[in-house]
Amino acid sequence: MKIRLFFALLGKEIGERFRGEGVWTLLLRAVLFGGLAAAFVWFYLKFAAVYLNLGEREERTFELSALTLALLLLLMSLGAATSLVRSVRLSGDLRLYAALPIPRGTLLAAKLASIALGQLFLSLFVLCVIGTAFRFRWEWIALAAVCLPLLSLGIGAILSYPVYAAIRFFRGKFFLSFLAGTAVFAVGLFLYSYLLSGVKELLLGGDLKYFFGEKVLRGIALAARFAYPANLAARLLSGETRALLFVGGGAIAALPLSLLLARGLLRGAYSFKAPPEPRIPASEKASPKFFALLKKEFISVFRTPAYVFSYFSVAVVMPLMVYFCMSVGGSLLLRLLGVDCTFELAVFLTLLYSSLTNVFCATNVSREGKMFCVLKGMPVRAGQVFAAKVLFCMLVVALSLLASSAALFFAGYLTLSASLFIFFLGLTFSFAQVCFATRYDFSHARFPSEAEGEVGEGSGFSLLFTGVALLVGGGLLALKLFRTLGFGAFPASYSALLAGGVCLVAALLSALYLFLHLKRRYEAFAGGNV
Amino acid sequence: MTVLKVENLSKRYHKRGEFAVKDISFTCEEGEIVGLVGHNGAGKSTTVKCLEGMLPYDGGRVEICGFDMRKKPLAAKANFGFVTDDHAAFVRMTGRGYLSFLGDIYGVPTKERKGRMEELEKVFCLGKAIDSLIFSYSHGMRQKICMMGSLLHRPKLWVLDEPMTGLDPVTVRSVKQYMQAYAKEGHAVLFSSHDLPAVAALCDRAVLLKGGRQVDVLPLKEYGTERGKLLEERYFHEN
Numbered sequence: 001m002k003i004r005l006f007f008a009l010l011g012k013e014i015g016e017r018f019r020g021e022g023v024w025t026l027l028l029r030a031v032l033f034g035g036l037a038a039a040f041v042w043f044y045l046k047f048a049a050v051y052l053n054l055g056e057r058e059e060r061t062f063e064l065s066a067l068t069l070a071l072l073l074l075l076m077s078l079g080a081a082t083s084l085v086r087s088v089r090l091s092g093d094l095r096l097y098a099a100l101p102i103p104r105g106t107l108l109a110a111k112l113a114s115i116a117l118g119q120l121f122l123s124l125f126v127l128c129v130i131g132t133a134f135r136f137r138w139e140w141i142a143l144a145a146v147c148l149p150l151l152s153l154g155i156g157a158i159l160s161y162p163v164y165a166a167i168r169f170f171r172g173k174f175f176l177s178f179l180a181g182t183a184v185f186a187v188g189l190f191l192y193s194y195l196l197s198g199v200k201e202l203l204l205g206g207d208l209k210y211f212f213g214e215k216v217l218r219g220i221a222l223a224a225r226f227a228y229p230a231n232l233a234a235r236l237l238s239g240e241t242r243a244l245l246f247v248g249g250g251a252i253a254a255l256p257l258s259l260l261l262a263r264g265l266l267r268g269a270y271s272f273k274a275p276p277e278p279r280i281p282a283s284e285k286a287s288p289k290f291f292a293l294l295k296k297e298f299i300s301v302f303r304t305p306a307y308v309f310s311y312f313s314v315a316v317v318m319p320l321m322v323y324f325c326m327s328v329g330g331s332l333l334l335r336l337l338g339v340d341c342t343f344e345l346a347v348f349l350t351l352l353y354s355s356l357t358n359v360f361c362a363t364n365v366s367r368e369g370k371m372f373c374v375l376k377g378m379p380v381r382a383g384q385v386f387a388a389k390v391l392f393c394m395l396v397v398a399l400s401l402l403a404s405s406a407a408l409f410f411a412g413y414l415t416l417s418a419s420l421f422i423f424f425l426g427l428t429f430s431f432a433q434v435c436f437a438t439r440y441d442f443s444h445a446r447f448p449s450e451a452e453g454e455v456g457e458g459s460g461f462s463l464l465f466t467g468v469a470l471l472v473g474g475g476l477l478a479l480k481l482f483r484t485l486g487f488g489a490f491p492a493s494y495s496a497l498l499a500g501g502v503c504l505v506a507a508l509l510s511a512l513y514l515f516l517h518l519k520r521r522y523e524a525f526a527g528g529n530v
Numbered sequence: 531m532t533v534l535k536v537e538n539l540s541k542r543y544h545k546r547g548e549f550a551v552k553d554i555s556f557t558c559e560e561g562e563i564v565g566l567v568g569h570n571g572a573g574k575s576t577t578v579k580c581l582e583g584m585l586p587y588d589g590g591r592v593e594i595c596g597f598d599m600r601k602k603p604l605a606a607k608a609n610f611g612f613v614t615d616d617h618a619a620f621v622r623m624t625g626r627g628y629l630s631f632l633g634d635i636y637g638v639p640t641k642e643r644k645g646r647m648e649e650l651e652k653v654f655c656l657g658k659a660i661d662s663l664i665f666s667y668s669h670g671m672r673q674k675i676c677m678m679g680s681l682l683h684r685p686k687l688w689v690l691d692e693p694m695t696g697l698d699p700v701t702v703r704s705v706k707q708y709m710q711a712y713a714k715e716g717h718a719v720l721f722s723s724h725d726l727p728a729v730a731a732l733c734d735r736a737v738l739l740k741g742g743r744q745v746d747v748l749p750l751k752e753y754g755t756e757r758g759k760l761l762e763e764r765y766f767h768e769n
């Protein structure tokens with residue numbers, strides 16, 4: 001293997017992950033990741049302490065560490081499988097590599113190494129947390145941190161074949177892939193709601209005993225016993241040398257296995273045989289201009305897998321998020337502080353989750369690419385083009401908001417008038433966000449370099465409204481708590497007035513920002529690297 | 531009737547930068563094919579993009595079918611169809627879906643749309659691929675769907691930027707024949723190209739550009755069989 005070439009390719013693979021990311025975006029991501037990591041560490045350490053107190057510490061340590069490692073391995077293996085398919089089977093740079101004098105072995109080694117490196121950081125982080133929780137020795141932790149990425153690479157290489165088959169199956173089946181993606185997301189969310197209720201119990205000082213009856217503990221023990229190879233890795237952490245033999249051996253064997261299987265994927269990619277294209281019927285019936293523009297917005301999102309997931313699926317699960325968080329948060333605040341903040345919490349959650357649903361509108365112009373300029377050559381008004389974009393985003397978020405307000409009403413958290421208010425509040429806030437983000441993207445358009453390229457929601461700016469939601473909703477919640485605990489009362493009507501006022505002003509300002517002198521700006525547009 | 535009138539068109543990409551094109555003036559009459567010729571960086575694509583409304587221009591006047599591009603942009607844009615040099619299209623639409631979208635934008639009624647699609651399909655031979663996503667199209671196929679889309683509303687002016695690049699010889703011949711037939715029907719065609727023999731064979735007049743300036747307008751039609759020689763001589767003399 002050519003070492004210099006290997007490092008050049010590895011550098012390119014790693015650089016690709018951060019390409020086009022600004023300093024602020026990276027910083028924001030680091031802060032978000034740091035926040036999530038801190039929450040995980042806090043929760044895990046607290047949970048481990050409670051779990052160990054259930055008795056038979058050695059058994060409990062093994063069970064919890066084995067199951068944690070099993071979950072970690074599962075996530076890492078799935079991550080490795082999708083990364084392998086993406087970079088070895090579907091990557092666009094393969095067309096270039098095929099024509100360059102690069103040995104396949106070196107190319108594969110670089111691609112596998114870049115995947116394994118990412119996994120090494122994750123496994124090291126999780127193992128450090130487990131090590132701290134159960135006081136494992138650091139040399140075993142380091143050993144496991146090296147072995148786990150290799151194992152996950154091997155498992156991922158095996159899984160990459162069914163993953164690729166699934167990708168091929170879902171090709172062109174837009175509705176089915178949307179349903180599947182949303183279902184997976186919803187299941188993940190359902191599990192997350194369990195986690196939230198666990199956090200609630202921990203915060204309330206409960207010892208989670210109702211969770212872990214004799215039957216549940218027996219089930220956990222059984223699962224841990226059969227959770228191969230994670231249970232062996234757990235034994236390795238506690239210093240069993242026999243486990244080292246299996247885990248180390250497995251890791252060493254996983255390396256050639258993953259190379260062999262990845263070579264098969266690459267061979268398939270280098271054959272450049274495209275499967276037959278699915279035929280999709282399209283209506284030839286005439287429709288009004290505005291409807292055509294609206295339909296175009298829908299199609300370009302719905303038929304791009306990355307977009308459909310980050311937009312429609314998030315919008316579909318948003319009501320669930322609001323409902324779960326409401327069920328946990330409402331009772332938590334009531335029991336901890338004795339203050340009924342149901343309405344304020346509903347405002348906070350609605351603003352927060354609708355802002356997260358709308359993050360996608362930050363690419364309203366950029367995702368169209370050069371076609372945005374081509375559209376300028378067609379007989380359509382600037383107002384029509386932008387109104388279609390705004391309306392499309394609003395339709396999606398309106399349905400989502402309607403479902404979440406209805407859920408809050410039917411679950412008995414809010415009265416009918418309050419849930420209607422929440423719906424319109426969310427709508428006003430979303431309108432502000434959509435207008436503002438669309439205009440900002442119009443002024444700072446970043447078109448993908450290729451016609452079929454996709455743009456990420458990369459701009460840290462798109463999260464500005466999430467910050468506003470946190471500030472308004474969180475501020476309102478804090479005000480309610482502060483006033484109620486200090487002065488005895490803070491009616492919900494005050495909260496409604498405050499939140500409504502802020503959202504209305506934001507909506508008016510954003511609409512002005514987008515639509516004022518739009519025609520002139522549209523005619524003068526020459527951005528997006530055309 | 532003058533279909534396209536360009537007067538002193540000027541454009542620069544940066545406020546104090548050099549002009550990408552300056553003082554370009556020419557016309558395109560009914561039934562005429564006009565070629566824009568010049569080497570790389572001469573300003574062909576910039577001129578075409580300004581005419582199409584894709585790029586704002588700093589000075590001059592563009593009039594399509596009597597409609598000023600700045601004062602009456604919608605009416606002007608409704609009278610021409612265009613193909614960009616990079617064959618941009620909504621790649622997540624199928625070929626038929628894209629044509630239908632353009633039909634809606636240009637207000638082509640359902641009945642006429644169907645007939646025109648069939649007619650264009652015969653010229654450009656996209657076959658079954660018309661019902662596949664444009665995403666999966668080859669370079670040439672994308673060019674074909676863009677050409678079909680630009681003709682769906684039967685515009686008075688057909689503007690093409692480097693139309694022959696990437697097409698197979700059979701389609702190139704069909705496109706050339708279609709250009710001639712389209713002009714004969716009383717429409718006007720304007721295209722930019724490096725292909726001197728094609729420009730000489732097809733065009734009634736050729737606008738010669740160099741360094742963003744218009745250096746000549748050659749009345750090729752008047753030179754009969756000598757038109758190729760004339761264009762070549764002038765082109766190499768200027769470049």
